[in-house]
Structure formats: C-alpha cells, structure tokens
Amino acid sequence: xxxxxxxxxxxxxxxxxxxFIGICxxxxxxxxxxxxxxxxxxxxxxxxSSMADILENxxxxxxxxxxxxxxxxxxxxxxxxxxATLSMRIRKLVFDKVTNFSIHEVKMFSTSSLITxxxxxITQIQMFVGMxxxxxxxxxxxxIWAVSKILNKGFxxxxxxxxxxxxxxxxxxMLITMVMPKFKIIQRLTxxxxxxxxxxxxxxxxxxxxxxxxxxxxxxxxxNQELTDIHLFTQRAMxxxxxxxxxxxxxxxxxxxxxxxxxxxxxxxxxxxxIFSNMVVFSSYAMQVIMSFLMLxxxxxxxxxxxxxxxxxxxxxxxxxxxxxxEYAEEGLETGTIEFKNVSFKYPDGENELLKNISFRVNKGxxxxxxxxxxSGKTSLINLIPRFYDTSQGSVFVDGVDVKEYSQESLRNKxxxxxxxxxxxxxxxxxxxxxxxxxxxxxxxxxxxxxxxxAQGSEFVEAMEQGYDSHVAxxxxxxxxxxxxxxxxxxxxxxxxxxxxxxxSFSALDYKTDxxxxxxxxxxxxxxxxxxxxxRIGTILNADQILVLEDGECVGLGNHKELxxxxxxxxxxxxxxxxxxxxxxx
Numbered sequence: 001x002x003x004x005x006x007x008x009x010x011x012x013x014x015x016x017x018x019x020f021i022g023i024c025x026x027x028x029x030x031x032x033x034x035x036x037x038x039x040x041x042x043x044x045x046x047x048x049s050s051m052a053d054i055l056e057n058x059x060x061x062x063x064x065x066x067x068x069x070x071x072x073x074x075x076x077x078x079x080x081x082x083x084a085t086l087s088m089r090i091r092k093l094v095f096d097k098v099t100n101f102s103i104h105e106v107k108m109f110s111t112s113s114l115i116t117x118x119x120x121x122i123t124q125i126q127m128f129v130g131m132x133x134x135x136x137x138x139x140x141x142x143x144i145w146a147v148s149k150i151l152n153k154g155f156x157x158x159x160x161x162x163x164x165x166x167x168x169x170x171x172x173x174m175l176i177t178m179v180m181p182k183f184k185i186i187q188r189l190t191x192x193x194x195x196x197x198x199x200x201x202x203x204x205x206x207x208x209x210x211x212x213x214x215x216x217x218x219x220x221x222x223x224n225q226e227l228t229d230i231h232l233f234t235q236r237a238m239x240x241x242x243x244x245x246x247x248x249x250x251x252x253x254x255x256x257x258x259x260x261x262x263x264x265x266x267x268x269x270x271x272x273x274x275i276f277s278n279m280v281v282f283s284s285y286a287m288q289v290i291m292s293f294l295m296l297x298x299x300x301x302x303x304x305x306x307x308x309x310x311x312x313x314x315x316x317x318x319x320x321x322x323x324x325x326x327e328y329a330e331e332g333l334e335t336g337t338i339e340f341k342n343v344s345f346k347y348p349d350g351e352n353e354l355l356k357n358i359s360f361r362v363n364k365g366x367x368x369x370x371x372x373x374x375x376s377g378k379t380s381l382i383n384l385i386p387r388f389y390d391t392s393q394g395s396v397f398v399d400g401v402d403v404k405e406y407s408q409e410s411l412r413n414k415x416x417x418x419x420x421x422x423x424x425x426x427x428x429x430x431x432x433x434x435x436x437x438x439x440x441x442x443x444x445x446x447x448x449x450x451x452x453x454x455a456q457g458s459e460f461v462e463a464m465e466q467g468y469d470s471h472v473a474x475x476x477x478x479x480x481x482x483x484x485x486x487x488x489x490x491x492x493x494x495x496x497x498x499x500x501x502x503x504x505s506f507s508a509l510d511y512k513t514d515x516x517x518x519x520x521x522x523x524x525x526x527x528x529x530x531x532x533x534x535x536r537i538g539t540i541l542n543a544d545q546i547l548v549l550e551d552g553e554c555v556g557l558g559n560h561k562e563l564x565x566x567x568x569x570x571x572x573x574x575x576x577x578x579x580x581x582x583x584x585x586x
Contacts, residue, residue, distance in 0.1 A: 001310040003317075004125060007089045012082050016133075019078040023137045026071035029064040031145050034284035036061045038277050046273075075134055083130035087122050094118050094316055102323045103388050104348045109316065112195030117316055120190055121309035128306035135295040143292035146285045156263070157282050160255045161289060164248045168293050171244050176300055179234045183305040186234070187312060189227040196220050202475070238301050245297065249290050256283045322348060323390055329410040332399020336364030336498040336529040338385060343394035345380055353392065354380045355552045362545065364498075367522075367530040369540030371573060372549030378533045379420060381549070382501050385531070386415050398499070416492030418505040420533075422484040424476030429461055430468045432487055436495035443494050451494035454524045456509075456517045457486035481508040489517070493524060500530045506539055514539060537577045546570070 008016070036057045043049040043057070098106070098114055106114065200207065200216050207216055260279035264272050338361070345355040354377045362368045370378045383389050384396050387403050396403045403411055416436070425432055433451055434443040448468065452458055460483055464470035476484040485508045492500055506514050518539065521530075534540050541560050548556035548563065548570045556567030563570040564583065574583055 001125075001307055003314055004086070004090055004310055007086060007093070008082075012085060015078045015082050019075050019082070019133065020137055022071045022075040022078065023134060024141060026068050026075065027138060027141050027145055029068040029071065031142070031149060031285070031288060033061050033064045034149075034281050034288075036064070037284060038281045041277050041280050042273065079133045080130050082133065083126045086129055087126035090125065090313060091118060091122050094122070094313060097317055097319070100321055101319075102321065103383075104322055105319060108349075109319075110191065110195065112198055113191040114316070115198075116187070116191045116194050117309075117312050121187065121312050124302075124306045124309035125313070128302050132299050132302060132306070135299045139292045139295040139299070142295075143289050146288040146292070149281075149285050156259045157256050157279075157286070160259065161252060161286050164252045164290065165293060168245070168248055168290075168297070171241065172293075172297050172300055175237055175241060176304060179237050180304045180308075182230050182234050183308045186227065186230055186305070187308055189223060189230065192223050193220070193227060196223060241297050241301070245290070245294050249287065252286055252290060253283055256286060323387055323408070325407050326403075326405040326411075327407060328401055328405040329407045332401045332414075334364070334400040336527075337397070337399055338362040338368070338499065338529060338531065339397040339400075340381075340384075341395050341397070343381075343384065343396060344392050345377075345384060345389065346392050347389070353552060357394070358554050359394075360545070360547060360554070360557055362529055362531065364529055365527055366544040367532065367542075369532045369534060369543035369546045370549065371534060371537070371540060371546060371570070373573075376549040377552040378549055379503055380552075382503055382531055382533055385499070385501060386412050386417055414498045416495045416497035416500045418485075418488050418492045418500075418502045420503040420505070422476065422481070422488035422505070422508075424472045424474065424479070424484055424487065426474035427472060428466075428469050429464070429472055429487065432472055433490045433494050435491055447494055447496075448490075451490040452487070454493050454517070454520045455486040455490035456513050456520070457483065457490055460486075482510070482513070485509060486513075486517075489521075493521075498528060500525055500528055502530070502532045502534075504533045504535060507535060511538065518542075537574045537583075548573075 039057045040054055040061075043054050095118060098118070109117075196216075196219055200220070207213060256279060260275065264275050264279075267275050340358050340360050343355060343358045344353050346353045358381065360368070370381060372378055380389070384391055385398065385403070387406075387408060390404065398406070398411060398414060425435065429452075430445070430448050433448045437443040445468070449458070452461055452468075460479075461468060461470070472479060472487070476487075479487075485505055489502070489505055492502075506517070509517065514536075515538075522542075532540060532543065540546055544559065545557060546560060546563055547554060548567050550569050555569050556563050558566065564574065
C-alpha cells in the first residue's frame with residue numbers, strides 16, 4: 001500500500017495537511033460540546049442560575065456542532081480529491097506498464113485479470129483513501145483526546161471503559177483473521193468471472209452455432225455462485241461487528257450510570273452534584289472513545305480488501321519487462337533489409353525450442369514467403385522481427401542493426417504489420433486505416449482511399465451507409481472476415497513502411513480477390529520489403545524467396561522452381577493444393 005502512496009504529489013500533500021487540520025478542528029469542536037453540557041448540567045442543578053447563562057452555553061454547543069459539520073464538508077472535499085487523483089495516477093501507471101508488456105507478460109497475468117486490476121482493484125484503493133483517510137486520522141486523535149479528558153473523572157468508569165475496548169479489540173482481530181484470506185479469493189474469482197464474460201462475448205457465434213448456451217451459463221453460474229457465497233460469508237462476518245458495537249455502547253452507557261448511581265448514593269451531599277456532572281461528561285467522552293473504535297472497525301472492514309488490491313496492483317507495476325527498450329533511434333546502416341543469423345527461439349515459459357538455428361537474408365524490394373505445416377513456427381518467426389518476442393539464441397537484424405538495439409518505437413515505425421487475426425477498433429473505417437499515424441493527421445483522405453483501393457476494399461466501403469466514415473464495431477463484429485482483412489491490410493499500406501509483414505493475412509479472401517490484391521500490392525510496394533506467411537501455394541508462387549519450415553527448422557530456401565526440385569516438404573504441400581499442370585504453368 002505504501003508503494004502506491006508514493007504517487008502523491010505536492011498538491012496532494014498540501015491537501016492531506018489541510019484535511020489533517022480540518023479533522024483536528026472537527027475533533028476539538030466535538031469534544032468541546034460535553035464541556036458545555038457539563039456546565040449546563042451544573043447550572044440547571046444550581047439554585048440562582050440565570051437562564052441567560054444556560055442559553056449562552058447552549059448557543060456555544062450549537063456553534064460547535066455547526067463548526068464540526070462545516071469541517072466535515074471541507075475534509076470530505078479534500079479527501080475525495082486526494083482519492084480521485086491518486087486512483088487516476090495509479091490507473092495511468094498500470095495502463096502504461098501493461099502497454100509496455102510483451103505478449104509473454106500479458107499471458108502471464110491474463111487479459112481478464114489485467115482488466116480487473118485496472119478497474120476493480122484501483123476502485124478498492126480509491127474507496128479506502130476516500131473513506132479511510134478521515135477515519136485513520138480522526139480515530140486515534142479522538143480516542144487520545146477523549147481519554148485525556150476523562151483520566152481523572154472516575155477510576156471505576158475507566159476500568160469499565162477499558163474492558164469494553166479490550167472486548168472490541170478481540171472481536172475485530174477475530175473478524176480480520178477470518179475474512180482476510182477470503183478477500184484474496186474474491187479478487188481471483190472476479191478475474192475468473194470477467195474472463196468467462198469476455199470469453200462468452202467474444203465467442204458468441206461459436207456458442208450459438210454449437211447450442212452451448214447452457215454450458216456457458218453453467219460455467220458462469222458456478223463461478224458466480226462461488227463468488228456470491230464468499231461475499232455473503234465476508235459480509236455476514238463483518239455484519240456481526242455492528243450489533244457488537246452497539247451492544248458495547250449501550251452496555252457501557254448503562255454501566256456508567258449504574259456505577260454513578262452507587263457513587264452518588266454513597267457520597268456526601270456536597271459531592272453529589274460534582275459526581276453527577278462527572279458522570280454525564282464521562283458518558284459523553286466514553287461514547288467518543290467507543291466511536292473512535294467504531295471508526296477503526298470500519299477501516300478494518302475496507303483495509304483488508306484494499307491491501308489485497310494494492311498487492312495485486314503492485315504485482316503489475318513491479319513485474320519485470322522481458323523486452324527492454326534499446327537506444328538506437330537513427331536510420332539503419334541499410335534500408336529495408338531483414339537478416340536472421342542462427343536464430344533459435346522458445347517461449348519464456350516453454351521447454352522446447354519452436355525455432356532452431358534459422359538463418360536467411362531479405363534485401364530491399366524483395367518478397368520473402370514463409371510456408372509450412374500448422375505449428376511449424378511461421379508466426380513465431382515473424383514475431384521476432386518487430387520484437388513481440390526476443391530470440392533465445394542468435395540475432396535478428398533490420399536495416400543492418402540488431403533489433404535489440406533499436407528503441408521499440410523506431411523499430412516498429414519501419415514496419416507495416418498485418419496480424420493473423422485482423423483486429424478492428426471501435427471507430428470509423430478511415431480511422432482504422434489511418435491508425436498507424438497515431439492520430440496525428442498526417443495520413444490524408446486520398447492516401448486512405450488509395451490504401452483501401454489497393455487492398456480491394458473500395459467497393460464494400462463505398463457501399464456502406466456513410467462510406468469511409470462508416471462505423472466499425474470493436475473487433476469488426478459488423479463486417480465480414482474478408483472485409484476485416486482488407487481494412488487491416490489497408491492499415492499497413494497507408495503507413496507506407498519500409499517493411500511489410502503479412503501473417504496469413506489473405507486466408508479469408510476468395511482466390512480472385514487474393515490474386516488482384518497481390519498484383520496491386522506488388523505495384524504499390526515495389527520499393528518495400530515484404531514478408532508473407534501463407535498457407536496457400538497460390539499466394540506465394542511468385543515470391544523472390546520462399547522459406548519452408550518443418551518442426552521449427554528451415555528445410556528449404558529458394559524460389560518456387562528451385563524448391564520444386566530440391567525440397568520434398570515444399571513439393572508435398574504444393575501437390576496437395578494444386579495439380580501438376582497448374583504447378584508447371586505457374
């Protein structure tokens with residue numbers, strides 16, 4: 001928790017100081033009221049007292065009450081501002097840290113857990129700071145001040161009050177011991193619940209296609225029921241604190257008056273009035289002490305969950321980032337070149353190597369195609385170029401410079417990347433295409449339209465209700481798979497990079513669109529380097545080089561004709577898709 005509090009700035013420290021002063025003023029005014037009450041009690045019991053004196057002390061009590069109310073409003077303003085700004089900073093820190101995560105770190109935490117930590121967990125911290133700060137400051141000040149007021153008012157009453165405080169301490173300790181482990185489970189189950197909800201929304205078409213609604217509902221119900229049961233346990237456990245508190249308060253009041261009655265009965269006539277006055281004052285201050293512990297109990301209700309949330313947030317903020325940024329931000333020694341030198345790769349948490357001793361070079365203006373069976377390592381290989389992962393052994397060079405030496409921004413500015421699964425943002429068609437511009441507005445409308453034309457998307461985009469300004473839902477749920485792929489390809493084209501990477505980006509296109517798109521793309525990217533991962537032989541026949549992978553190893557490298565003569569794996573793939581005549585005429 002203290003690590004998060006380090007994010008307070010000077011303004012927050014000033015607000016905390018003002019809140020502290022406001023709370024001290026509040027406590028002083030609240031503890032001043034019993035003194036006036038004691039004076040009024042004596043005046044009422046004393047013959048010859050004037051009504052003016054009683055009304056004067058009553059007016060002071062009213063002023064104290066109003067002052068305490070005003071102080072509470074001011075303190076509430078300061079603490080709510082502190083809580084809101086702190087949560088804003090923490091949310092930004094978490095978001096920035098997650099943005100810098102590699103794919104490995106994201107998978108390590110899981111997407112649903114990161115969402116929960118960015119929202120629910122930070123809300124728990126905000127609630128604790130907003131509500132707890134006042135109580136943490138006010139409770140001990142009130143308790144110490146109130147105790148100092150009643151130290152010499154009566155030994156018997158002090159013993160009774162001390163006993164009640166010890167009883168409250170035992171109850172609070174028992175409750176915290178019971179519920180603290182449950183809060184960790186609650187946050188973990190919240191992650192799981194978010195994960196199932198996200199899975200259900202993303203996979204709604206598959207769920208309906210297989211009539212699996214009941215199955216998904218049961219999955220959700222199981223986690224939801226477990227979460228509800230634990231919530232009920234913690235809430236019921238904490239709910240027992242309230243009746244215990246009121247029982248202690250009422251028993252203490254009754255005990256003070258019971259003891260006072262005996263003391264007054266046995267006292268001399270001259271001492272009866274001071275004892276009665278002390279009893280009234282002691283009762284008021286004792287309630288203040290108990291209320292202090294009530295505030296501490298309220299803190300203990302929200303502190304455990306806030307502490308669990310703080311630990312979860314710190315796990316993200318303190319997680320080591322496996323891909324460290326380089327410092328090289330200049331132009332490379334070459335332009336548009338890619339080179340792999342003895343590259344091997346395995347996932348950080350994996351045991352077996354997915355790529356083994358891969359070496360090749362791609363020069364500017366040429367096209368490298370990568371083909372192989374499912375699981376042969378094609379996507380893993382191209383993910384090393386923009387540094388989504390780092391190599392286990394060997395080096396990857398872009399423009400003659402090791403990718404590990406580049407700043408990630410400089411490296412990725414050279415690349416137009418089209419992922420295997422085309423992702424659309426909740427925005428217009430134009431803004432999805434110009435996304436690589438980072439909202440700077442440097443990509444003109446003409447360039448956007450030209451990129452969509454090359455990607456063979458003009459026809460369907462212009463047929464949409466608002467054309468290029470038509471809305472695209474998040475994930476592209478309101479357009480087809482082929483349309484998503486074409487907009488995704490247009491996004492890379494509009495960026496006009498040195499290097500294009502297409503990760504099986506033509507799979508949803510029909511053969512006619514595929515052929516036309518590749519012809520237009522060849523004209524448009526004639527000076528750029530292209531790396532294409534494909535399953536179709538027809539997509540890569542005319543590539544300058546074709547890299548054939550099998551079980552993570554390079555088993556062939558050359559053009560189509562050369563591989564048909566020298567690579568059995570490539571020949572098997574080719575003959576499984578095209579006839580002998582089609583391959584001879586290619």
